[in-house]
Amino acid sequence: MGKIILGISGFYHDSGAALTIDGSIVAAAQEERFSRKKHDPRFPKQAINYCLQEAFIEADELDAVAFYDNPLLTFDRLVHNALAVAPRGKEVFIDGALGILGKKMWVNDYVRQAIGSLGKVGKVLFCEHHMAHAASAFYPSPFTSAAILVMDGVGEWATTSLGVGKDENIELFAEINYPHSLGLLYSAMTYFCGFKVNSGEYKLMGLAPYGEPRYYSRIREHLIDIREDGSYRLNTDYFGYLDGKVMTNEAFHALFDGPPRKPESRITRREMDLAASVQKITEEVVLRTARHLRKSTGERNLVMAGGVALNCVANGKLLAEKIFDQIWIQPAAGDAGGAIGAALLVHHLYFGEKRKIQPGRDGQKGSLLGPSYSSESIRAMLDRKGYPYHHIQNRDERLRLVAQAIADGKIVGWFSNRMEFGPRALGARSILGDPRNPNTQSVMNLKIKYRESFRPFAPSVLLERVSEYFEMDVESPYMLLVAPVKKERCKPMDLERFRGGDDDMLPVINQVRSDIPAVTHVDYSARIQTVRREDNPDYYDLIKAFEAITGYGVIVNTSFNVRGEPIVCTPLDAYRCFMRTEMDLLVLEDCLLYRNEQPQFEDDENWREKYELD
């Protein structure tokens, strides 16, 4: 057996763990899935336990344990920041220093306490944050060499890093440092628009197509100076994160016509336009940086990671611009994915092991790297709880029943295979619906997910059918690319009133925009997941079964959770979510549970309070 390495990320947001054996990712999971606390930043002891379980090894069999961040460098940044803003910023410094000195510095102790061993190296190996991100993007990619782009809020110092990967080596040759950060600019706008930082950025991106980039010039003029090569500087006079606990300050509010929107209050034209504006800025920086990177490295391939790499609209534009021949993005591009990067960095750079690339395939394994549950353990749970179910062992029959239910307009909770690693549900812990049905979007948003009605849903499409539905002909297995719906499928929309200044988005949302309206956003785009049989056979065959019934090789796929809840992990999590919503059918591997057959659900926790809104 090759080297066994445990990678850990944590103590900032979205902690996680990953385990590699001989350079192959064997397991990876986010702590939030087990703790049921969204973006849980705590030491990922349950995720680590799972990784060791999946590999079925004792902790002392680990060759090394790697941490995704260098706490000393982060502390250095905090000290510099404190000196720069003194005498202000005392609270920021104390909070940050406590976080680092109180936790990160003691990672060795946390690991020893959690698993009883530090592996054969005998100490935790620390990486640099952006190196971990870069490694998470490059090593699992299918490329022997590639340009590397890492963009996030902040790691230790770096907020944007440019590099190149070749075989086992990674070199980061340029970086932009804190406080200048595209990620923090996006987060500041997320906060200002009334969404939660480090979680609501996705909503801002979804809101952008409703607006006009009316604030673009103002942002360019006052907040960010973007150079031709994509490098940028922020005007820190407008931000609160250097010396306070909020992202923006009075100058920012004055610049954008008033105070931040209160969370859960009505979304106005201002927020839509701000979203469109900051999205345009983001795309501009990403595209310019990519062009510079292409030119300076000469590489034909690009790999990306860091929170900004989850901006699938920008990714789609990058793809459409054809700056690089191929792009691969780490699906767990946020901090949790740093665990994979840390483990692989140690494998290739510390132990000097060679990369093994499977031609044409990445090493991410469909990102289905989390726990699975056998039919036996699912039935044990259902039997013990007394929940009625149908055990349908005939696979074809089961898939046909589920596909028929979707075609009949039912909303299906789909729990199958190993759980996804990363923020997107990819057909293992998903809620599924019929994309042809004009009611699917509103039903799923309001009765299933309990979230804002403007938010779009994504399609899962058979890989071989992708260009029949979308203006795209490449693979997008991780739902990280946005592309237009085929023109011939689109239907004209009446936007006169909305464009005329009416804030109400509902009349826009409720218009049928294509023959797959549930997955067509208001700008006729879609966030696409292509599905290959090799990655997830049951999910692929389910879509095939749906195609056999309807003629459409595409379904609606959204994450199996309610708003603010981490994606479900266990069969019991799935059952609870099923019963708290208005889903019609729950599929737990080969067990089917119909809502109308279930007993009254005695909910023993106030989940609406437990799961904070993002």
Added chain:
Amino acid sequence: MTHHQLFEYHPLIAYKFIPNLKVRIPHESGGYLVQTNRMGFRSNHEFMRERNPQKKRVLVFGDSFTAGDGVSNGKRYTDIIEKLIPSLEVYNFGVSGTGSDQHYLIWREFARDTEHDVMVIAVLVENIRRIVARYRRYLDEEGRRVLFAKPYFVLEGDKLVLKGCPPKREALREDELPPEEQPYVERGGRFELIRRVINQLGIKDFVHKLTHYQPFPEYDSPDHPAWLLMKAILRQWVEEYGQKERVILMPIPLYYHIEESCDATPYRRRFEEVAEELGVHLHDPLPDFWAYPPEVRRAFRFEKDIHPTPEGHRVLAESLKKSIEKVLGLNLSFS
């Protein structure tokens, strides 16, 4: 707590391990690996009915001390014995949280047709309390205390009668039980409130020594109803089994006894009596534990968890090995 459920309902035993599991349980030791076989017992290998002609086979029945709570499969005394005695395979039928009544039922349901050479009945001394219980406390997936019903035997005259079968499938809340059933909840011993306070103060060992605490007064008299029930279960099991010369009865001591914070004489005397009465081999491992100095013995259990550490299992394995070899020497084949 693990994110995997470990047990499934069984209509005779109450529950057993879910088959084909590979799970890691977080623990104060850092965690341990649990693997179950197709039959649903904690074992790295499948249980076959026919014996491998090249190997001797031992069947072991017991509770969590045998199933191996706190340690990975390979570190349990049963698995260590397999390594210590070449050409021996040990089938571990241990199920955590069960009593000797359920072990007898496990033998009846799963093992009676399994060819073997020796059968070990491992009775954790605490089991005397479990056999009179009809409900046991467990923590559910949310960490809440719930009760599960179990099968149990009662003595009607000289006759052992099985009751509570099939046990209720769903968990019960303690306040749901009718008053007449309340005494049959296994609460982990006497003086529940005082125990809780003493444990929280961390002065348990001191108090035990000071007060000459006897955790299991059920062994004090040969006529105690709980002991009479234990004896009846063992007698029926051995009689039904029919080959007493192959049976090793092993009372497993708790840490009180190993660390000599309470008197082990009563339970040892009872097991000596019953072994003699039934004509089975008695293996008392306590002297082998006592052979170690007191400061070493403390390491035979975990800091908080009272289950044996890998070291505790090693000592138990080396101890039991002697009796297994002795019995194997007398019984070279099983027809």
